[in-house]
Amino acid sequence: MSQLKGNLIFGQSGGPTSVINSSAAGVFLEALKHPETIEKVYGAKHGIVGILNEEFYDMGQEAPEELKLLKHTPSSALGSVRYKLADPDVDDTDYKRLLDVFKKYNIRYFFYNGGNDSMDTCNKISKFMQKSGWEMRVMGVPKTIDNDLYGTDHCPGFASAARYLATSTMEVYQDATVYDTPQITILEVMGRNAGWLTAATSLANIKGAGPDLIYLPELPINFEDIKEDVENVLKTKNKVILAVSEGVHTEDGKLLPELVGEVAVDAFGHKQMGGTGEVLADYLRDHFDIKIRAIEFSLLQRCAAHLASQRDVDEAFEAGATAVRKALEGVTDHMVGFKRADKEEYECEYILIPLDKVANTEKKVPREWINEEGNGILPAYYDYALPLIQGAVDMPMEDGLPRFARLKKVLAKA
Amino acid sequence: MSQLKGNLIFGQSGGPTSVINSSAAGVFLEALKHPETIEKVYGAKHGIVGILNEEFYDMGQEAPEELKLLKHTPSSALGSVRYKLADPDVDDTDYKRLLDVFKKYNIRYFFYNGGNDSMDTCNKISKFMQKSGWEMRVMGVPKTIDNDLYGTDHCPGFASAARYLATSTMEVYQDATVYDTPQITILEVMGRNAGWLTAATSLANIKGAGPDLIYLPELPINFEDIKEDVENVLKTKNKVILAVSEGVHTEDGKLLPELVGEVAVDAFGHKQMGGTGEVLADYLRDHFDIKIRAIEFSLLQRCAAHLASQRDVDEAFEAGATAVRKALEGVTDHMVGFKRADKEEYECEYILIPLDKVANTEKKVPREWINEEGNGILPAYYDYALPLIQGAVDMPMEDGLPRFARLKKVLAKA
Numbered sequence: 001m002s003q004l005k006g007n008l009i010f011g012q013s014g015g016p017t018s019v020i021n022s023s024a025a026g027v028f029l030e031a032l033k034h035p036e037t038i039e040k041v042y043g044a045k046h047g048i049v050g051i052l053n054e055e056f057y058d059m060g061q062e063a064p065e066e067l068k069l070l071k072h073t074p075s076s077a078l079g080s081v082r083y084k085l086a087d088p089d090v091d092d093t094d095y096k097r098l099l100d101v102f103k104k105y106n107i108r109y110f111f112y113n114g115g116n117d118s119m120d121t122c123n124k125i126s127k128f129m130q131k132s133g134w135e136m137r138v139m140g141v142p143k144t145i146d147n148d149l150y151g152t153d154h155c156p157g158f159a160s161a162a163r164y165l166a167t168s169t170m171e172v173y174q175d176a177t178v179y180d181t182p183q184i185t186i187l188e189v190m191g192r193n194a195g196w197l198t199a200a201t202s203l204a205n206i207k208g209a210g211p212d213l214i215y216l217p218e219l220p221i222n223f224e225d226i227k228e229d230v231e232n233v234l235k236t237k238n239k240v241i242l243a244v245s246e247g248v249h250t251e252d253g254k255l256l257p258e259l260v261g262e263v264a265v266d267a268f269g270h271k272q273m274g275g276t277g278e279v280l281a282d283y284l285r286d287h288f289d290i291k292i293r294a295i296e297f298s299l300l301q302r303c304a305a306h307l308a309s310q311r312d313v314d315e316a317f318e319a320g321a322t323a324v325r326k327a328l329e330g331v332t333d334h335m336v337g338f339k340r341a342d343k344e345e346y347e348c349e350y351i352l353i354p355l356d357k358v359a360n361t362e363k364k365v366p367r368e369w370i371n372e373e374g375n376g377i378l379p380a381y382y383d384y385a386l387p388l389i390q391g392a393v394d395m396p397m398e399d400g401l402p403r404f405a406r407l408k409k410v411l412a413k414a
Numbered sequence: 415m416s417q418l419k420g421n422l423i424f425g426q427s428g429g430p431t432s433v434i435n436s437s438a439a440g441v442f443l444e445a446l447k448h449p450e451t452i453e454k455v456y457g458a459k460h461g462i463v464g465i466l467n468e469e470f471y472d473m474g475q476e477a478p479e480e481l482k483l484l485k486h487t488p489s490s491a492l493g494s495v496r497y498k499l500a501d502p503d504v505d506d507t508d509y510k511r512l513l514d515v516f517k518k519y520n521i522r523y524f525f526y527n528g529g530n531d532s533m534d535t536c537n538k539i540s541k542f543m544q545k546s547g548w549e550m551r552v553m554g555v556p557k558t559i560d561n562d563l564y565g566t567d568h569c570p571g572f573a574s575a576a577r578y579l580a581t582s583t584m585e586v587y588q589d590a591t592v593y594d595t596p597q598i599t600i601l602e603v604m605g606r607n608a609g610w611l612t613a614a615t616s617l618a619n620i621k622g623a624g625p626d627l628i629y630l631p632e633l634p635i636n637f638e639d640i641k642e643d644v645e646n647v648l649k650t651k652n653k654v655i656l657a658v659s660e661g662v663h664t665e666d667g668k669l670l671p672e673l674v675g676e677v678a679v680d681a682f683g684h685k686q687m688g689g690t691g692e693v694l695a696d697y698l699r700d701h702f703d704i705k706i707r708a709i710e711f712s713l714l715q716r717c718a719a720h721l722a723s724q725r726d727v728d729e730a731f732e733a734g735a736t737a738v739r740k741a742l743e744g745v746t747d748h749m750v751g752f753k754r755a756d757k758e759e760y761e762c763e764y765i766l767i768p769l770d771k772v773a774n775t776e777k778k779v780p781r782e783w784i785n786e787e788g789n790g791i792l793p794a795y796y797d798y799a800l801p802l803i804q805g806a807v808d809m810p811m812e813d814g815l816p817r818f819a820r821l822k823k824v825l826a827k828a
Contacts, residue, residue: 016588016589016592046593046594049594073588074585074588074589075585075588075589075591075592076592077588079592079593079594080592080593081593081594082593163814166814166815167720167815167816168714168718170815170816170818171488171489171714171717171718171719171720171816172713172714172717174430174487174488174489174491174717174818175430175488175489175713175716175717176713177489178430178489178490178493178494179460179493179494179495179496180460180463180493180495185713203815204815206813206815207812207813207815207816207818209818293712293713295710295712295713295714296709296710296712297714298707298709298710299586299589299590299599299707299709300582300585300586300709300711300714302589303585303586303588303589304582304585305585306581306585306721307720307721309814386813386814389814389815390814391814392809392811395806397806398621399620399621399800400577400580400723400800400803400804400805401580401581401584401617401618401620401621401803402581402584402585402621404584404588404621404623
């Protein structure tokens with residue numbers, strides 16, 4: 001084992017998931033097992049910005065029971081961030097600052113948890129440190145409900161959101177079909193460019209309680225076609241359940257909310273999402289004189305830890321722990337990924353994917369898993385997703401309410 | 415025991431809850447125990463309309479295991495309805511038709527499950543049948559997430575929705591406070607005239623993860639005051655969580671969506687709800703240049719059976735079973751209600767409330783449980799609500815998805 005002695009810092013970035021803290025627990029609990037190599041284990045306050053500001057917590061001061069409770073605490077316990085580092089060839093101010101902080105705190109292990117953008121950040125930092133001669137191990141820990149990271153069978157966070165969406169769709173189906181009167185119910189699901197999550201509503205169809213129509217961002221849509229699809233459903237039944245990704249767009253790349261107004265843009269230049277279901281509802285109201293209701297799952301789908309997939313919680317934890325173990329073995333510049341073992345029973349193998357490959361490459365739902373009409377999901381997707389959503393979590397409770405981790409958050413000193 | 419022999423019919427009415435089918439299970443399973451008195455047990459398809467149309471299911475043909483699964487199946491398995499019977503003094507057509515059907519099928523037990531409107535329906539039918547000399551037992555079984563029925567400590571359905579809201583608020587809190595940037599998150603909760611459910615978001619405050627501001631329909635609101643409240647919160651922290659009832663209204667009785675457009679009206683003359691959070695978000699966007707997001711819990715809050723309170727499931731079941739037992743003892747014209755036993759440990763006693771008292775009387779959140787400023791909930795509410803939300807349900811699962819009841823729904827023949 002290559003013994004690079006020093007301290008470790010872990011940061012959480014991008015949008016929360018139900019299990020991002022489970023990965024944090026995996027990193028912290030594994031790293032704290034190796035005090036001979038990793039002396040201090042730090043958690044960055046609000047990701048990369050916490051490192052730039054020299055604000056990070058000394059995780060060794062936390063009670064191990066609380067670190068374990070992170071497995072069932074949604075969102076990012078350390079605080080997250082959406083901060084885009086400049087291209088180091090254009091402006092290396094932030095990178096120099098990071099190098100100073102790494103040196104000051106003898107950070108030799110930098111782990112970053114996030115999606116595409118975060119892996120890009122991770123990759124740029126690693127390359128800069130190599131160029132600067134600062135020896136360190138840089139590892140990416142994946143997370144994204146969007147499930148769109150390159151090279152991994154699936155991403156931590158996706159399965160729990162998928163389980164939430166499949167279950168909630170089944171429940172909403174019971175409610176939305178309860179009256180004898182015609183009704184259109186629109187379910188708006190997160191997902192900028194990939195429809196993995198929106199497709200998860202289709203799992204409810206296995207139980208006969210799912211959407212009639214599903215629209216993913218993988219294929220362009222237009223209002224006319226959707227109207228016809230709805231008309232067709234209404235020919236044989238008086239209820240329409242329609243699931244739509246917030247990221248669906250027209251042939252010329254316009255999001256539905258953009259067709260009726262302006263849409264804000266975030267730090268990474270991504271358009272702010274949400275409102276798609278309501279825009280579609282408004283359009284359909286002009287054409288169908290029946291009750292139409294849009295439901296936006298909004299933040300609920302990514303923070304519903306009570307409905308997380310136990311498999312997802314476990315795999316997220318292992319992704320964090322594996323990153324530590326691999327880095328201790330000398331690996332750097334890789335993200336931990338998942339490979340589905342070639343067995344009848346589902347089994348997850350942990351693999352390593354070079355950061356430069358994963359950064360900014362998006363994985364989409366294969367065209368052949370979407371029906372020909374582009375308005376439904378085929379059973380191949382069920383075979384893919386169903387094993388991932390297995391296992392109800394045994395949520396720690398107190399007073400009938402979830403018992404989330406309570407961290408002391410002791411700020412580190414140099 | 416007064417032995418009135420004949421058949422029983424049970425109908426579900428109004429908006430669904432997570433446990434309305436648990437009451438149905440209570441009625442069916444109890445009634446099926448007494449074949450010597452109750453020969454046939456019917457379930458009306460879409461409530462009162464199913465009786466008018468002579469469309470009802472023979473519940474004796476269902477597998478007992480499936481009837482038990484109703485305890486964990488949200489919404490109304492028989493189908494619900496929003497149909498207002500005329501005042502019988504003005505137009506008694508429907509009542510005469512009901513009498514014909516009751517006679518044709520020898521219906522001697524009519525049980526109706528619903529809220530205020532349904533108890534009014536129940537009461538009118540009972541009075542008409544008495545006048546017509548058709549001996550029968552008419553019982554109301556309460557249900558409403560709104561928790562606004564007169565004479566009962568609480569209503570089946572409320573506690574499960576409250577548990578969902580408290581849990582989801584805690585989860586959303588983790589998510590909505592994850593970035594270091596200022597943000598206002600608005601949670602819109604159901605409730606036309608009573609704020610019981612909106613107040614349930616305050617239970618998350620027990621765990622330090624609840625709303626800063628809460629607005630119930632019990633007190634008039636205005637935009638200016640809310641803006642000032644938000645400003646005050648922003649003086650000491652950069653995140654505002656604000657819970658608002660869809661039913662809040664201005665001093666002159668206008669709902670927030672009415673301030674910006676027209677609002678549809680249902681069969682009972684009630685205004686259609688929803689959209690309040692978004693209207694408030696739009697208003698606040700004109701005054702605060704920070705991220706503002708509105709989340710509408712929509713149907714999710716009333717159909718999330720996976721997060722039901724076990725206590726609520728049990729009490730809902732008992733409400734149905736008690737109605738049967740009491741009717742068999744000769745009781746009629748009453749709704750089953752809940753009384754909190756005067757003990758240290760929570761215990762529910764089942765009581766009877768005359769239908770004419772419960773019909774169309776609304777119970778609101780006491781003024782003394784709301785803070786002086788009218789923007790927060792006091793601990794007296796916690797003492798009331800916390801015992802009700804206890805107990806996680808052990809949701810029957812199949813393929814990682816809920817296993818809801820599968821009824822054969824065999825239509826009855828005369």
